[in-house]
Amino acid sequence: xxxxxxxxxxxxxxxxxxxxxxxxxxxxxxxxxxxxxxxxxxxxxxxxxxxxxxxxxxxxxxxxxxxxxxxxxxxxxxxxxxxxxxxxxxxxxxxxxxxxxxxxxxxxxxxxxxxxxxxxxxxxxxxxxxxxxxxxxxxxxxxxxxxxxxxxxxxxxxxxxxxxxxxxxxxxxxxxxxxxxxxxxxxxxxxxxxxxxxxxxxxxxxxxxxxxxxxxxxxxxxxxxxxxxxxxxxxxxxxxxxxxxxxxxxxxxxxxxxxxxxxxxxxxxxx
Amino acid sequence: xxxxxxxxxxxxxxxxxxxxxxxxxxxxxxxxxxxxxxxxxxxxxxxxxxxxxxxxxxxxxxxxxxxxxxxxxxxxxxxxxxxxxxxxxxxxxxxxxxxxxxxxxxxxxxxxxxxxxxxxxxxxxxxxxxxxxxxxxxxxxxxxxxxxxxxxxxxxxxxxxxxxxxxxxxxxxxxxxxxxxxxxxxxxxxxxxxxxxxxxxxxxxxxxxxxxxxxxxxxxxxxxxxxxxxxxxxxxxxxxxxxxxxxxxxxxxxxxxxxxxxxxxxxxxxxxxxxxxxxxxxxxxxxxxxxxxxxxxxxxxxxxxxxxxxxxxxxxxxxxxxxxxxxxxxxxxxxxxxxxxxxxxxxxxxxxxxxxxxxxxxxxxxxxxxxxxxxxxxxxxxxxx
Numbered sequence: 001x002x003x004x005x006x007x008x009x010x011x012x013x014x015x016x017x018x019x020x021x022x023x024x025x026x027x028x029x030x031x032x033x034x035x036x037x038x039x040x041x042x043x044x045x046x047x048x049x050x051x052x053x054x055x056x057x058x059x060x061x062x063x064x065x066x067x068x069x070x071x072x073x074x075x076x077x078x079x080x081x082x083x084x085x086x087x088x089x090x091x092x093x094x095x096x097x098x099x100x101x102x103x104x105x106x107x108x109x110x111x112x113x114x115x116x117x118x119x120x121x122x123x124x125x126x127x128x129x130x131x132x133x134x135x136x137x138x139x140x141x142x143x144x145x146x147x148x149x150x151x152x153x154x155x156x157x158x159x160x161x162x163x164x165x166x167x168x169x170x171x172x173x174x175x176x177x178x179x180x181x182x183x184x185x186x187x188x189x190x191x192x193x194x195x196x197x198x199x200x201x202x203x204x205x206x207x208x209x210x211x212x213x214x215x216x217x218x219x220x221x222x223x224x225x226x227x228x229x230x231x232x233x234x235x236x237x238x239x240x241x242x243x244x245x246x247x248x249x250x251x252x253x254x255x256x257x258x259x260x261x262x263x264x265x266x267x268x269x270x271x
Numbered sequence: 272x273x274x275x276x277x278x279x280x281x282x283x284x285x286x287x288x289x290x291x292x293x294x295x296x297x298x299x300x301x302x303x304x305x306x307x308x309x310x311x312x313x314x315x316x317x318x319x320x321x322x323x324x325x326x327x328x329x330x331x332x333x334x335x336x337x338x339x340x341x342x343x344x345x346x347x348x349x350x351x352x353x354x355x356x357x358x359x360x361x362x363x364x365x366x367x368x369x370x371x372x373x374x375x376x377x378x379x380x381x382x383x384x385x386x387x388x389x390x391x392x393x394x395x396x397x398x399x400x401x402x403x404x405x406x407x408x409x410x411x412x413x414x415x416x417x418x419x420x421x422x423x424x425x426x427x428x429x430x431x432x433x434x435x436x437x438x439x440x441x442x443x444x445x446x447x448x449x450x451x452x453x454x455x456x457x458x459x460x461x462x463x464x465x466x467x468x469x470x471x472x473x474x475x476x477x478x479x480x481x482x483x484x485x486x487x488x489x490x491x492x493x494x495x496x497x498x499x500x501x502x503x504x505x506x507x508x509x510x511x512x513x514x515x516x517x518x519x520x521x522x523x524x525x526x527x528x529x530x531x532x533x534x535x536x537x538x539x540x541x542x543x544x545x546x547x548x549x550x551x552x553x554x555x556x557x558x559x560x561x562x563x564x565x566x567x568x569x570x571x572x573x574x575x576x577x578x579x580x581x582x583x584x585x586x587x588x589x590x591x592x593x594x595x596x597x598x599x600x601x602x603x604x605x606x607x608x609x610x611x612x613x614x615x616x617x618x619x620x621x622x623x624x625x626x627x628x629x630x631x632x633x634x635x636x637x638x639x640x641x642x643x644x645x646x647x648x649x650x651x652x653x654x655x656x
Binding site: 058082094097098109113114 | 526530532
């Protein structure tokens with residue numbers, strides 16, 4: 001590793017954002033460190049996706065700044081913005097693979113746009129990226145011909161096409177079965193371990209959070225900001241905030257299932 | 272293993288035992304026995320009819336050969352409890368099955384039922400107002416989009432290699448293939464209709480041969496380009512909107528933007544160029560078909576031979592007539608492409624949004640076509656073309 005790696009790859013400073021008149025997040029500040037797996041968690045409607053949208057430049061923040069490697073993204077002009085966009089990849093919630101293009105074209109487009117590689121070089125990179133995510137030989141397939149899990153992996157291959165320093169994930173395990181979801185987690189960890197990519201993951205899949213996260217940021221709807229920060233195990237065990245504890249821990253007084261199938265003589269409601 | 276397993280016996284009971292209700296005094300309390308099957312679809316006993324005349328400090332409900340039950344029994348018990356609370360009596364239901372009791376506890380906090388409100392139907396004038404507001408905002412959206420597309424084309428002119436030529440060719444192909452049959456039919460029939468109308472009038476003056484002049488001029492200057500444009504707006508323009516709208520809903524456009532690829536350059540420009548190139552070609556084709564339609568009517572109805580008709584058309588319809596029509600159709604193409612791409616890219620992120628974007632693209636497209644046609648009529652009139 002180089003010695004001059006900066007202490008933070010992303011720095012979010014006093015960010016306020018929302019839609020129209022509604023403020024969803026107010027005065028949010030945090031940093032993402034190199035090689036870090038940071039999870040952004042919180043209940044529905046707490047602004048996770050809004051925060052992600054602001055960080056990747058799809059939403060304009062009301063106030064504050066997002067800086068990549070010390071360079072402001074919010075105040076960047078077109079050329080600087082393009083340079084910054086090159087440093088991160090995004091895996092969208094519903095994959096957002098370009099449906100009119102094959103997988104090869106999907107992975108190839110970022111390379112065409114941002115590099116001057118020859119067609120042969122690109123073909124080689126495409127093959128490599130698709131193999132990396134376990135989809136070698138699927139170059140000619142269209143996204144619609146793939147299963148949900150395969151689409152997710154293809155989207156990861158596209159996000160990794162330019163070897164970005166950061167990858168953003170929007171709910172990477174939504175709609176995946178437990179096995180595929182674990183495979184996805186393994187893949188994420190593998191990428192981080194081998195390429196040293198920093199990752200920001202928006203999720204509420206508890207199992208993934210505990211498996212992967214170096215650090216979590218808990219957002220809350222009422223507070224419109226970060227209510228806790230730390231390693232998930234630590235937060236689950238020691239947090240004094242009931243909102244954080246409730247999110248990270250299983251409900252202990254969850255009712256036991258009564259009325260199992262064998263005993264349902266009289267209770268066939270709405271049969 | 273048996274090849275064919277006996278299916279479990281199906282419940283052949285045709286009619287369930289009806290709900291029963293008995294009430295009688297038991298010491299100081301009133302004992303209510305509920306039994307039988309309680310079904311929402313079947314008549315159930317009334318509570319007031321049983322209890323209304325009974326007295327007693329408390330009411331105790333006990334099961335008595337209680338069969339299947341559903342919400343009807345729960346509601347019945349809730350009514351009983353409410354009645355007891357009102358007349359200051361104790362209500363005991365602890366002899367009922369545990370699952371029924373837990374259900375009762377779960378809905379204990381239920382408030383008074385509210386009438387099922389129908390969504391208010393807005394008066395027509397309110398809808399007209401909302402539509403008008405929407406139309407204004409839609410119209411204003413066109414201006415910045417035209418600017419973005421212009422900047423995009425300037426960029427393309429500087430670096431033509433960055434343009435998505437392949438996408439553009441595919442769109443052109445799509446455009447003419449899908450429009451050709453309808454353009455053929457519509458423009459031939461427009462020629463026929465014009466010729467009919469003209470023939471009826473001109474025959475009275477013995478000037479039937481001038482049908483060729485009228486049809487030729489009307490088709491080449493107005494109807495050909497117009498019909499082609501309307502058909503393309505309804506097919507290709509709507510297609511653009513649906514395609515881009517879907518891409519927007521699936522975040523495919525976001526994925527482009529976060530890669531630093533302008534969605535206007537990548538998606539709108541190839542489609543715009545495709546529509547702008549294909550439209551004059553289709554308009555020219557529509558002109559030919561329109562003249563053929565007129566020729567058909569003249570030959571069959573007016574006994575004007577096709578050659579005479581053709582010579583008359585050639586004499587009257589000049590090069591400037593054809594080019595003025597084609598110039599217009601170039602702009603129609605741009606208008607249709609703009610409307611389709613704009614509506615698609617501004618689509619709401621929902622399935623209904625895509626539908627709305629598609630129909631809005633057609634409406635915007637046709638409106639722009641007619642507006643620019645009127646503008647051209649004015650310009651050509653001033654220039655004397």
